Amino acid sequence: MENSKAWVSRRVSSITISAIKEMAMRSAKIPGTASLAWGLPSFRTPEPIRRAVAQRLETDLDIGKYALPDGLPELRQAVTRAHLAATGIEADADRNVMITAGNMQGLNALFHVIIDAGDEIILTDPGFASHFQQIRLCGGEPIHWKLDEPQGWRLDLDALPGLITDRTKAIVLVSPSNPTGKIFAEAALRRVGQIAQERDLLILLDDPYCHFTYENGDRYFNLSSVAELTDRVVYLFTFSKAHAMSGWRVGYMIVPEHLKQEVLKVHDATIICSPRISQVAGLAALTEESLHLREFEEILARRRALICQRLDSVPHVFEYVKPEGAYYVFPKIVAEHDNSFEFSIRLLEEVGVAVTPGSAFGPTGEHRVRMAYCVPEETIERAFDLIDTFFGR
Ligand SMILES: Cc1ncc(COP(=O)(O)O)c(C=O)c1O
Numbered sequence: 184m185e186n187s188k189a190w191v192s193r194r195v196s197s198i199t200i201s202a203i204k205e206m207a208m209r210s211a212k213i214p215g216t217a218s219l220a221w222g223l224p225s226f227r228t229p230e231p232i233r234r235a236v237a238q239r240l241e242t243d244l245d246i247g248k249y250a251l252p253d254g255l256p257e258l259r260q261a262v263t264r265a266h267l268a269a270t271g272i273e274a275d276a277d278r279n280v281m282i283t284a285g286n287m288q289g290l291n292a293l294f295h296v297i298i299d300a301g302d303e304i305i306l307t308d309p310g311f312a313s314h315f316q317q318i319r320l321c322g323g324e325p326i327h328w329k330l331d332e333p334q335g336w337r338l339d340l341d342a343l344p345g346l347i348t349d350r351t352k353a354i355v356l357v358s359p360s361n362p363t364g365k366i367f368a369e370a371a372l373r374r375v376g377q378i379a380q381e382r383d384l385l386i387l388l389d390d391p392y393c394h395f396t397y398e399n400g401d402r403y404f405n406l407s408s409v410a411e412l413t414d415r416v417v418y419l420f421t422f423s424k425a426h427a428m429s430g431w432r433v434g435y436m437i438v439p440e441h442l443k444q445e446v447l448k449v450h451d452a453t454i455i456c457s458p459r460i461s462q463v464a465g466l467a468a469l470t471e472e473s474l475h476l477r478e479f480e481e482i483l484a485r486r487r488a489l490i491c492q493r494l495d496s497v498p499h500v501f502e503y504v505k506p507e508g509a510y511y512v513f514p515k516i517v518a519e520h521d522n523s524f525e526f527s528i529r530l531l532e533e534v535g536v537a538v539t540p541g542s543a544f545g546p547t548g549e550h551r552v553r554m555a556y557c558v559p560e561e562t563i564e565r566a567f568d569l570i571d572t573f574f575g576r
Contacts, residue, residue, distance in 0.1 A: 198319050201312040202543030203553075206527065210537035217566035219554040220537040222361065222511065226427035226482075228464070229475040235467035236460060246463070250456040252447050254282025254435070258462050261469040262435045266418070269393075270408035278440040281447070282465070284432040284457040286389050286421040290355075291317055292449040293387060293417060296442060298323035303350040307338070308545030309513065311361045311389065315545070326351070327545050332504060332515070336365040340374050347378075353385035356406070359392040362513045362544045362553040364506020366396060369404035376412045386416045392509035394425040394476050397484050399507045407437060414439050424557075425476060426468040433461035483510050486556040486563060493567035500574045501552075510557040513541065516550050518574055523549055534573045536566045 199205075206220040239246055253259065259276035266274050274280055283289035298304070300322040306314050308327035315325045326346050330336045343354075354375060358367040379386050388407055396403045407418035421434035434457075438446060450456065487505075490512055494503050503514035520526040523540035530536045530552075541551030556563060 194320055194322060198316045201316060202524070202527075203312055203539050206531065206537050206539050210531055213531065213535065216531065216535050216537050217562050217569060218537040219556065219558060219563070219566055220539050222424070222555040222557060223429055224424055224427050224479070224510075224557040225559050226475070226479055228427050228431070229468075229473075231471035231473075232426065232428070232464050232467040235471060236464050239463045240460070243463075246460060248459060250282070250459045250462055252450045252456050253277075253280065253443070254457060255459065255462045255466070258282055258435075258466045258469075261466055262437075265469050266407075266437055270405050270418075272408055272410065272413060272437075274437045275440075279437050279443060281436045281438055281443055281450070282457050282462055283419070283421075283434045283436055284454055284461075285423055285429075285434045286391060286419045287313060287317070288432070288454065288457075289419045289421075289434055289436045290314065290387065290389060291320075292446050292453070293436075293438075293442075294318055294321040294323065295449045295453075296445040297352045297385065301350055302352050303348060304352060305343070305346055305354045306545070307356070307360070309360075309362055309541065309548040309551075310355070310545055311357055312539075312543040314355055314389070323352075324350070327547070328354075329547055330363070330365075331547075332363075335504070336360070336363045338367050338371040338375065340371060340378075343375065343378055344382075347382050347384070351382070351384060353387050354379060355387045355389060357389045357392075359396060359403070359506075359508025361392070361509055362511045362539075362541070362548070364509045364511050364513070366399050366402050366507045367404075368402065372404055372406045373409065376406055376409055376416070379415055380412070384415070386412070388416060388418045390419060391421045391424045393420070395480055395483055395510060396508040397480065397487065403508065417442065422465050422468050425479070426473075427475070427479070428461075428464060428468065431458070431461040431464050433457050433465045435465070483557065486510070486558075486560060487512075489560055490554065490556040490563050490567075493563065497567070497570060497574065500570060510555060512554050512556065513544075513548070513551055514554070516552060520550075523552055527552055530570075534569045536569050
């Protein structure tokens with residue numbers, strides 16, 4: 184319609200759908216595409232979780248009703264136990280725990296709480312594409328904190344203070360990282376915590392991938408385990424990846440008490456609550472036997488080995504560093520190309536392989552693509568067979 188543009192707010196006009204979802208939608212229209220575009224684990228939600236939900240669906244007369252805006256009390260209690268076991272920090276189920284509809288929703292609620300027009304949020308570059316859009320949607324400015332591959336994608340602590348202004352509200356961290364797979368070092372994370380204290384900033388830890396650290400488990404450090412930081416760190420965990428529950432839309436955040444009260448207002452005004460049935464699934468994930476955590480990680484480790492081996496065989500197309508965690512690899516394009524978007528579209532339309540253009544993850548991602556190896560080994564093999572054929576050996 185001709186005048187429909189006038190109906191759309193400047194805020195929404197100013198953002199785009201993330202290239203991850205755009206590539207997923209484009210590739211869905213091309214039958215037979217080998218897709219490495221979307222970080223959607225191929226696993227089925229584990230049986231103990233499905234069983235617990237099926238049982239509650241039959242026996243719980245309230246299962247179809249709203250939950251409280253901060254979530255079911257029994258799930259919040261289970262979250263405090265999980266957080267204590269993971270970090271040694273005692274959160275209070277009423278004062279500090281908020282059940283979310285996944286980390287995207289949790290972060291969206293937090294950005295609504297903290298951002299006034301023009302406020303700045305510091306994000307790693309490369310960083311998770313949707314964070315940039317979420318901040319803009321709230322009228323904020325994403326500030327790129329550049330990381331370099333030659334430096335092993337590590338946090339550039341010297342650069343951080345120079346990015347902080349009077350408008351800076353928070354720093355967002357994802358470790359293991361999407362899209363690089365980097366696990367940030369404990370000392371660096373602690374230093375970010377000190378800087379946040381000195382400059383009175385919040386730290387938002389978006390943590391979907393803590394269970395996927397492979398041989399680097401000892402290097403993973405959860406900054407929310409630092410007691411002196413609990414009044415300025417928000418920890419967000421999602422069941423989407425670790426428990427193969429991306430479609431259930433459920434996660435949780437551990438949040439300082441005064442901020443929880445503000446997040447509650449946003450929940451009340453937007454989603455009311457995370458779906459109750461999904462909260463029951465989340466409860467089962469935390470309380471039933473969770474052998475799948477180890478199993479998923481082992482399968483992903485094999486897929487990582489495979490994708491690295493296949494990348495090794497096309498050095499004329501891609502250069503990469505082995506990812507430490509999560510399930511992404513972020514290679515540089517060395518084959519002839521103009522930019523990562525044009526390259527990804529060509530790969531999709533001419534080769535039948537879907538990847539995500541690196542530029543979606545910030546300026547540093549240009550001339551790279553992100554490949555998600557959470558798909559079956561056959562898909563990885565097929566994608567690289569097609570790449571081999573197209574680019575020759
Ligand atoms: C860093 C990061 N945050 C959030 C999400 C989305 O999580 P959820 O499904 O809990 O909304 C993803 C998914 O890819 C992610 O990589």
